[in-house]
Amino acid sequence: MEATSSALHMSSLAFYGLSLVVYSLSRAVRGLPQKVAVWPALAGLFCQLVLLVLRWRAGNHLPVTGLFETQHFLALWVVMTGLYFSVRYWAYNFLPAAVGLAMAALIFASRGPKAVTPLTPAIDTPLFLIHIATSFAAYGLFGIAALVALFRLIGISGSPVNAEQRMLDESIYLGYILFTWAMIAGSLWAYLAWGSYWTWRIKGLWSWILWFYYSGVLHVRKRSGWQARPLDLLAIAGYALVLFTYLGLGLLFKTSHPLL
Amino acid sequence: MRRALEALWRAATSPVTFVVLSIMWCVDLGAGSVAAYFNDPQFWVKMDRYPFNLWMQQVAPRTFPESLWVYILVVLSYLMVASLLLCTINWFLRRRKGIKGLGEFLVHLGFLLIFAGFVIGSALGVRAQVSLAIGERREVPGTALSLQLDDLQVVRSADGRPLDTLSSLRVYRDGQSPRRGTARTNHPFIWGTTVIYPPEDYGYGITGGIVGTDPGGAYLLGPGRSAPLKGDRVLALGGILQPGQRRGRAVGPGLLVVMRDRSGRVLDSAYLSRAPGMKEEDDLAGIKVTLGELTESTYGTYRVHRDQGVWIVITGTVILALGTVWALAGFLGLVPGMNRADVRTRGQDRDEAG
Numbered sequence: 001m002e003a004t005s006s007a008l009h010m011s012s013l014a015f016y017g018l019s020l021v022v023y024s025l026s027r028a029v030r031g032l033p034q035k036v037a038v039w040p041a042l043a044g045l046f047c048q049l050v051l052l053v054l055r056w057r058a059g060n061h062l063p064v065t066g067l068f069e070t071q072h073f074l075a076l077w078v079v080m081t082g083l084y085f086s087v088r089y090w091a092y093n094f095l096p097a098a099v100g101l102a103m104a105a106l107i108f109a110s111r112g113p114k115a116v117t118p119l120t121p122a123i124d125t126p127l128f129l130i131h132i133a134t135s136f137a138a139y140g141l142f143g144i145a146a147l148v149a150l151f152r153l154i155g156i157s158g159s160p161v162n163a164e165q166r167m168l169d170e171s172i173y174l175g176y177i178l179f180t181w182a183m184i185a186g187s188l189w190a191y192l193a194w195g196s197y198w199t200w201r202i203k204g205l206w207s208w209i210l211w212f213y214y215s216g217v218l219h220v221r222k223r224s225g226w227q228a229r230p231l232d233l234l235a236i237a238g239y240a241l242v243l244f245t246y247l248g249l250g251l252l253f254k255t256s257h258p259l260l
Numbered sequence: 261m262r263r264a265l266e267a268l269w270r271a272a273t274s275p276v277t278f279v280v281l282s283i284m285w286c287v288d289l290g291a292g293s294v295a296a297y298f299n300d301p302q303f304w305v306k307m308d309r310y311p312f313n314l315w316m317q318q319v320a321p322r323t324f325p326e327s328l329w330v331y332i333l334v335v336l337s338y339l340m341v342a343s344l345l346l347c348t349i350n351w352f353l354r355r356r357k358g359i360k361g362l363g364e365f366l367v368h369l370g371f372l373l374i375f376a377g378f379v380i381g382s383a384l385g386v387r388a389q390v391s392l393a394i395g396e397r398r399e400v401p402g403t404a405l406s407l408q409l410d411d412l413q414v415v416r417s418a419d420g421r422p423l424d425t426l427s428s429l430r431v432y433r434d435g436q437s438p439r440r441g442t443a444r445t446n447h448p449f450i451w452g453t454t455v456i457y458p459p460e461d462y463g464y465g466i467t468g469g470i471v472g473t474d475p476g477g478a479y480l481l482g483p484g485r486s487a488p489l490k491g492d493r494v495l496a497l498g499g500i501l502q503p504g505q506r507r508g509r510a511v512g513p514g515l516l517v518v519m520r521d522r523s524g525r526v527l528d529s530a531y532l533s534r535a536p537g538m539k540e541e542d543d544l545a546g547i548k549v550t551l552g553e554l555t556e557s558t559y560g561t562y563r564v565h566r567d568q569g570v571w572i573v574i575t576g577t578v579i580l581a582l583g584t585v586w587a588l589a590g591f592l593g594l595v596p597g598m599n600r601a602d603v604r605t606r607g608q609d610r611d612e613a614g
Contacts, residue, residue: 121446124445124446127446174588177587177588177591180580192448195308195457195563196308202294205293208289213283215282216283220275223275223276
């Protein structure tokens with residue numbers, strides 16, 4: 001399974017890289033439409049889906065354990081959302097940014113062990129699988145929101161139909177709902193496994209900070225004074241918070257959620 | 261006066277107030293949590309041992325001013341919840357438009373219930389630890405319960421590594437017939453608001469021993485085993501130290517032997533040990549006691565948590581989850597009459613605020 005995983009992993013990276021090349025060519029070569037970059041991105045997505053399905057069958061559980069699988073799951077959501085925006089809002093300019101973010105996640109995934117391991121009793125619960133799957137899906141969507149915000153801030157048109165506001169809104173809203181489910185599943189799991197739905201552990205606390213932060217963003221996102229630049233800054237700062245909660249805490253502190 | 265009150269109500273029910281309080285809460289918790297970790301990496305582990313209110317009463321004053329941020333967090337939490345409550349009431353009174361916004365209302369209601377449950381659980385909750393050998397029954401401190409360990413099996417992987425434990429337990433509550441259940445990882449023994457978790461620490465060790473008495477005879481003391489003596493007195497086991505364990509001057513392996521009267525009052529006690537330099541015999545209220553053979557068995561240390569607010573929290577969680585599902589359905593356009601892309605104007609913001 002390790003060899004197959006490596007092959008599919010490298011294939012997805014290669015296809016995403018090709019998507020970036022095709023997009024760059026479309027900017028330089030007249031007559032080559034930008035939407036051609038969608039096809040290699042779709043091929044990369046297909047490789048990822050096959051990889052995750054095979055690992056699911058091999059491990060007999062949702063493949064969301066360990067760095068390798070979680071980063072694949074995150075990349076999957078990022079590319080799916082990027083493709084959805086491309087098709088729905090003609091946001092072909094935005095697709096390379098989403099693919100770039102997915103590639104960063106996949107390169108990071110390379111650091112993790114690729115062997116499929118059985119679940120230990122502590123994580124052998126549907127609550128864990130829901131918790132992790134929804135967390136990383138939400139992280140992916142918050143990443144997309146930050147990219148859309150960045151496009152708006154630096155004045156690049158991501159969508160010819162001016163759907164950036166809607167793209168930002170959709171990523172944050174859906175990301176927040178998924179993250180809420182992650183918090184619910186995580187809290188129930190903590191209650192059953194460790195004795196309390198609220199634990200004073202640094203990872204849990206920062207996850208609550210993240211949840212409250214995006215609750216605040218949701219409360220102000222449609223208010224007139226918070227449109228445009230303030231909302232963009234909030235989305236970018238939110239992703240910085242995501243990265244700190246996921247990577248920063250894992251690297252700087254001894255947490256109950258080890259990174260590797 | 262009326263205008264001032266209206267302005268106050270507008271400020272109290274404005275989502276912006278909630279957002280500002282949320283930001284302050286996040287900053288306080290973020291900075292405080294990092295500082296606390298660098299001060300003592302075990303800070304959070306220690307804090308989790310207590311229900312929150314007990315920690316605030318017993319530990320926080322001792323660690324002041326390092327715990328100042330927790331006091332601030334408590335104040336901000338109450339302010340935030342008050343803001344959310346007023347916001348929700350205001351929204352309910354002013355914006356009842358059928359099913360539109362029901363998702364958001366449920367999310368807010370669920371969150372308020374979760375907070376209420378947390379406050380109740382923190383105020384009335386109990387967290388205790390009980391060490392039991394197989395066959396032993398002990399009272400759970402702070403509750404009217406006693407816990408008995410019937411069996412403790414270690415579940416191992418194919419290569420023999422311990423993976424999990426399966427404990428068969430009995431819980432007794434004042435005079436009622438016992439409730440039986442099992443505890444293993446992710447599947448604790450739940451009885452109402454009381455939860456018994458699988459043992460954090462378990463092993464094979466000394467669980468009792470034979471104690472000789474003069475005058476008298478030899479008695480086996482152990483979990484649930486005591487020895488009646490003349491004069492309505494009872495010889496029982498008060499505690500055990502495993503090899504190498506220390507408590508004060510006492511060093512293991514050894515047994516703390518106690519003599520009680522009929523009412524259970526301790527009349528005298530003696531620690532008998534095999535450790536070098538420790539006594540194997542002693543005088544106990546005029547009776548010479550001698551340590552005989554030590555018996556060994558499997559034991560486990562169980563955490564027992566009681567949280568009276570947990571069912572309110574679970575109800576709140578279900579409502580909150582339903583709210584998110586409804587909100588998502590609306591967002592995806594599956595609920596008629598809900599427009600997902602309505603960016604409001606300043607006038608609408610003002611109207612909503614009252």
